[in-house]
Amino acid sequence: MTEPATSFSKGLEGVVAANSRLSDVRGDIGQLIYCGYDINELAGKATYEEIVHLLHHNHLPNQKELKELKLTLAGFRELPQGVIDLITTFPKDAAPMHAIRTAVSALGCFDTTAEDDSQHAQRRKALRLIAQIPVVTAYFHRQRQGKELVHPDATLGEGANFLWMINGEKPSQEMEDTMDMCYVLHADHGMNASTFSARVTIATLSDMYSAITTAIGTLKGPLHGGANEGVIKMLQEIGSLEKVDAWVEEALAQKKKIMGIGHRVYKVLDPRAPHLKRMAQILSAKLGEPKWIQMSERIAELMLQQKNLHANVDFYSATVYYSLGIPTDLFTPIFAIARTSGWTAHVLEQLADNRLIRPQSVYTGPVGLKVVPITQR
Secondary structure (H helix, E strand, O other), X not given: OOOOOOOOOHHHOOOXXXXXXXXXXXXXXXXXXXXXXXXXXXXXXXXXXXXXHHHHHOOOOOHHHHHHHHHHHHHOOOOOHXXXXXXXXXXXXXXXXXXXXXXXXXXXXXXXXXXXOOHHHHHHHHHHHHHHHHHHHHHXXXXXXXXXXXXXXXXXXXXXXXXHHHHOOOOOHHHHHXXXXXXXXXXXXXXXXXXXXXXXXXHOOOOHHHHHHHHHHHHOOOOOOOHHHHHHHHHHHHOOHHHHXXXXXXXXXXXXXXXXXXXXXXXXXXXXXXXXXXXXXXXXXXXXXXXXXXXXXXXXXXXXXXXXXXXXXXXXXXXXXXXXXXXXXXXXXXXHHHHHHHHHHHHHHHHHXXXXXXXXXXXXXXXXOXXXXXXXX
């Protein structure tokens, strides 16, 4: 007879599932730590590639290590022709996260080391995915527009190369720095839903591609990565700064969720939000389209006053991406691109001290039922 679960926590809230050296989300004080570094120390001082090295090796790289990592990532960007062919067959109206999830799964079919579980092979696969998921995203975006594919530029960093591949134009230094900052802020975030799902998958001793495919599928949901798309849709629905107060009042009266406000873990300000807010303000001033950030700031002000809820990272990242001219349905894919560094680091960490993740459930169904012959049902 199965022993009953010793405790119950809906949504596993408050349950500790693993020890991790990677990141710590201190929700009560609004702090995020990567491998010992406060996010406020890293943001603006370390590039995304440096964060990749930090998460994978537990220390920031020196110049030689950073150069080697950049060369490795640039060298891994080329996709197998079979995956490119697959991407070009996707319906143009397919949701980008569907396309990315499917293409990442397909990448495993073309990697001869997909089943190699040696530490060296696992690290190589991790870096390959970090390099290739942006390319997958850009290729799908270009093909759905009926545009010629723009191939990777090995001289560009990860953020700049992605902007180059989706737009076909070299980004300005300001755009490059903004995208890099977004990648840094989204790189890892404790045992969030997609990270947990990646660890559950790899804990079965599956493979790196399966684990990251699982994570992408989990991130797709509007209660996780999809929230940033909801922010822009909300702002577009409101329309103008003058309509914000009435819209928020009505939304609260109807107990409607305000996208990008509040957080499952942070009980105070999300430490990533001020960095993105500042970038949104700069971009809005440069591009001469201030209404999105003005509307955002007013919504945040009202929600803090009336509900004591703070804006989270999705709230301002949406305005940043929109100001960069990035289509709304690519917001969550960008989240996936950045978070691949964290996902793969967690997969490697899980493998280093693995135990199958197998929680119990509390059975709430009936017992003692008897089978009635089918002719009498």
